[in-house]
Amino acid sequence: MNIILLGPPGAGKGTQAKQIQEFYKLPHISTGDILRENINNNTSLGLKAKSYMSRGELVPDELLITIIKDRLSKKDCEKGFMLDGYPRTIPQADALQMILTESGEIVDAVVNISVDDEELIKRLSGRRMCKCGTSYHVMFNPPEKEDICNTCNGKLYQRDDDRSEAIRNRLNVYKKQTQPLINYYDSKKILRTIDGSKEIPQIFEDIKKVLDEYDQ
Numbered sequence: 001m002n003i004i005l006l007g008p009p010g011a012g013k014g015t016q017a018k019q020i021q022e023f024y025k026l027p028h029i030s031t032g033d034i035l036r037e038n039i040n041n042n043t044s045l046g047l048k049a050k051s052y053m054s055r056g057e058l059v060p061d062e063l064l065i066t067i068i069k070d071r072l073s074k075k076d077c078e079k080g081f082m083l084d085g086y087p088r089t090i091p092q093a094d095a096l097q098m099i100l101t102e103s104g105e106i107v108d109a110v111v112n113i114s115v116d117d118e119e120l121i122k123r124l125s126g127r128r129m130c131k132c133g134t135s136y137h138v139m140f141n142p143p144e145k146e147d148i149c150n151t152c153n154g155k156l157y158q159r160d161d162d163r164s165e166a167i168r169n170r171l172n173v174y175k176k177q178t179q180p181l182i183n184y185y186d187s188k189k190i191l192r193t194i195d196g197s198k199e200i201p202q203i204f205e206d207i208k209k210v211l212d213e214y215d216q
Helices: 013-024 031-040 044-053 061-072 090-102 117-125 164-178 180-187 200-211
Strands: 002-006 028-030 081-084 109-114 127-129 135-137 191-195
Touching (some): 002 013, 002 180, 013 200, 028 031, 090 180, 109 180, 109 200, 164 180, 180 191, 191 200
Parallel strands (some): 002 109, 028 081, 109 191
Antiparallel strands (some): 127 135
16 A cells, blocks of 8 residues: 655654554655655755755755655565655656556645644644654643753754744645645545545544555
8 A cells, every 4th residue: 555645744654654654554655754754864865855854945846856766775665654744745756657658656635734734833833842753832732841862961942943933934835836736636536635634643533544445
């Protein structure tokens, strides 16, 4: 089963992806995670990507396509995969189609998690991160001590792309470049839209109802 998760920044794709990964035993391929790993390691790709991500802009297609093609060729993707954060544009979707066609594969389902803008801004502006990878939210999941990580006692920080100005830019970029993917995959009759404003467990139950149709 090959699936794609769609949704604007802050829609909860990462949270749902973890549950899907555990339940269906699919490798979770997050371009965001791969890019941030490169940024943290100061690789040439990371340095190029950082200049775009810090402004809330999308990383150019040519960088992402190379990453995705290499990742999908790994052994753990032989029985299926879950893409989170790719594709984000029609050209990226076309590139993915070409990559899969070469190996005789298809995208089985596209899960679109939908959340309104005001809720997204509230979610993203309150997010705080730690260098160890643990994330918090000042309203929904605060640390025990203000600005201190429960796991490693490191000082929490706000990502550049979680600041208000960058959030609004990210949402505008999403609507302009990524929203058309909804029509793209809807025309292929593989798009399923999920209400992302519900409680996390209920969202996952709704996703399971969709994916169980393909998990045969």
